[in-house]
Amino acid sequence: MYTQALNTLDPQAAAEDSVLEARFQARIDAEEKIEPNDWMPAAYRRTLVRQISQHAHSEIIGMQPEGNWITRAPSLRRKAALLAKVQDEGGHGMYLYAAAETLGVSREELVEQLLSGKAKYSSIFNYPTLNWADIGAIGWLVDGAAIMNQIPLCRCSYGPYARAMIRVCKEESFHQRQGYELMLTLCRGTPEQKAMAQDALNRWWWPSLMMFGPSDTESVHSGQTMVWKIKRFSNDELRQKFIDATVPQGHFLGLTFPDPDLAFNETTGHWEHGEIDWSEFARVVAGDGPCNRQRLAAKRKAEADGAWVREAALAHADKRRQRQAAAWRVAAE
Amino acid sequence: MTEKKMPLWEVFIRSRNGLAHQHCGSIHAPDAEMALIAARDVYTRRGEGLSIWVVPSAAIVASDPADKDMLFEPTASKVYRHPTFYEIPDEVGHM
Ligand SMILES: [Fe+2]
Ligand SMILES: [Fe+2]
Ligand SMILES: [Fe+2]
Numbered sequence: 001m002y003t004q005a006l007n008t009l010d011p012q013a014a015a016e017d018s019v020l021e022a023r024f025q026a027r028i029d030a031e032e033k034i035e036p037n038d039w040m041p042a043a044y045r046r047t048l049v050r051q052i053s054q055h056a057h058s059e060i061i062g063m064q065p066e067g068n069w070i071t072r073a074p075s076l077r078r079k080a081a082l083l084a085k086v087q088d089e090g091g092h093g094m095y096l097y098a099a100a101e102t103l104g105v106s107r108e109e110l111v112e113q114l115l116s117g118k119a120k121y122s123s124i125f126n127y128p129t130l131n132w133a134d135i136g137a138i139g140w141l142v143d144g145a146a147i148m149n150q151i152p153l154c155r156c157s158y159g160p161y162a163r164a165m166i167r168v169c170k171e172e173s174f175h176q177r178q179g180y181e182l183m184l185t186l187c188r189g190t191p192e193q194k195a196m197a198q199d200a201l202n203r204w205w206w207p208s209l210m211m212f213g214p215s216d217t218e219s220v221h222s223g224q225t226m227v228w229k230i231k232r233f234s235n236d237e238l239r240q241k242f243i244d245a246t247v248p249q250g251h252f253l254g255l256t257f258p259d260p261d262l263a264f265n266e267t268t269g270h271w272e273h274g275e276i277d278w279s280e281f282a283r284v285v286a287g288d289g290p291c292n293r294q295r296l297a298a299k300r301k302a303e304a305d306g307a308w309v310r311e312a313a314l315a316h317a318d319k320r321r322q323r324q325a326a327a328w329r330v331a332a333e
Numbered sequence: 334m335t336e337k338k339m340p341l342w343e344v345f346i347r348s349r350n351g352l353a354h355q356h357c358g359s360i361h362a363p364d365a366e367m368a369l370i371a372a373r374d375v376y377t378r379r380g381e382g383l384s385i386w387v388v389p390s391a392a393i394v395a396s397d398p399a400d401k402d403m404l405f406e407p408t409a410s411k412v413y414r415h416p417t418f419y420e421i422p423d424e425v426g427h428m
Contacts, residue, residue, distance in 0.1 A: 038398050087378065094375045098359045101341070107361055108338055164358070171379075310363070314337055317364035 028229050033159035036102040044228055048158050049103050056096035057114045057121040059089045061295050065129040066138060081178045082135060092168045099160040115300050123281060124211050126289030133186055133200035139179015141208040147172045148242045152232035187253045202258040210281045212239040240270055247271045342368040343393060344376055345386040354386050
């Protein structure tokens with residue numbers, strides 16, 4: 001997921017070659033996949049680069065809040081699961097960067113956009129993980145929301161993105177299940193443990209709903225990405241699916257949701273929720289969430305600390321190539 | 334960024350005995366040896382593979398999508414290349 005706030009359309013879209021564009025749209029309408037070397041409108045390419053790279057950045061930054069708890073996991077079983085999950089998120093970032101690169105951007109450019117703050121990532125990862133129950137809440141809610149958003153992306157019109165999403169979705173299911181199981185264990189534990197689970201739900205519920213991005217009434221730009229079949233459902237549709245799936249799961253845990261307006265509508269069959277605090281969302285997206293600075297600083301440090309390793313590895317590869325070439329020259333003489 | 338670019342490699346994985354290697358994505362690595370290690374970490378965390386190939390992306394030569402009709406369309410009319418084109422009486426049995 002983490003594709004929120006990305007539905008902004010390029011104003012240059014209008015002036016494209018109309019014949020090529022009509023042919024392109026006909027292929028999309030016929031559910032054909034667009035592949036890297038195929039002709040595509042410049043705005044389609046830009047939109048995809050932005051969406052896929054922001055998704056990749058989210059996976060990478062998303063390793064931080066959970067990575068924070070690896071050394072403090074309460075058992076070897078939980079530690080192994082959390083390690084595997086965080087490693088998966090790194091893998092998701094790699095699949096997605098690779099998919100973005102097929103559109104003609106380099107990995108170095110993409111990473112630079114993240115480090116400079118030019119590129120966004122999902123607002124959810126700017127919230128802190130304060131106690132162990134947060135690890136359960138993240139798996140259950142954050143990965144749950146991500147799955148809701150990512151499943152339709154498996155049918156995205158751009159082939160490399162769709163294929164990356166299929167791999168990601170196969171792995172996400174474990175993430176959500178381990179999180180829910182963790183919550184269930186806490187809820188069946190001591191009253192203090194159950195209170196921890198409730199506290200985590202209270203803090204993660206609203207930010208999880210914000211993961212789907214602005215309400216449809218605000219998100220004026222999602223139209224074109226729907227026509228291009230990058231996006232298949234609106235933000236509000238996906239959010240509603242998530243709420244309908246998640247509320248009964250929370251009740252099974254014996255927890256309550258921090259929303260006094262949450263109510264089941266018998267006629268529509270949907271759970272209706274209270275007003276989302278969009279000013280908080282805007283604040284976090286703009287860089288003023290609880291952990292924005294900390295997340296970027298940690299990523300910049302990791303990048304800088306690793307620079308000498310990358311340099312040395314490249315120099316070593318160069319040296320070996322030169323030696324090899326020299327050996328061949330000698331053999332040829 | 335002043336850093337030198339890390340070479341790109343295409344990754345192919347044979348998932349089971351008897352199957353061909355299949356393209357599954359790409360990774361960055363300074364050399365072939367590290368490309369294999371990275372491919373293993375990124376693409377085979379759940380027993381997805383028995384064998385990995387890595388190929389420098391720059392070494393791949395691809396057909397041009399614009400030539401698609403010229404290259405592949407001519408076979409569309411060659412129905413006689415398929416077994417169902419030939420009528421065999423039922424009495425002959427399965428062939
Ligand atoms: Fe994701
Ligand atoms: Fe992920
Ligand atoms: Fe995940």
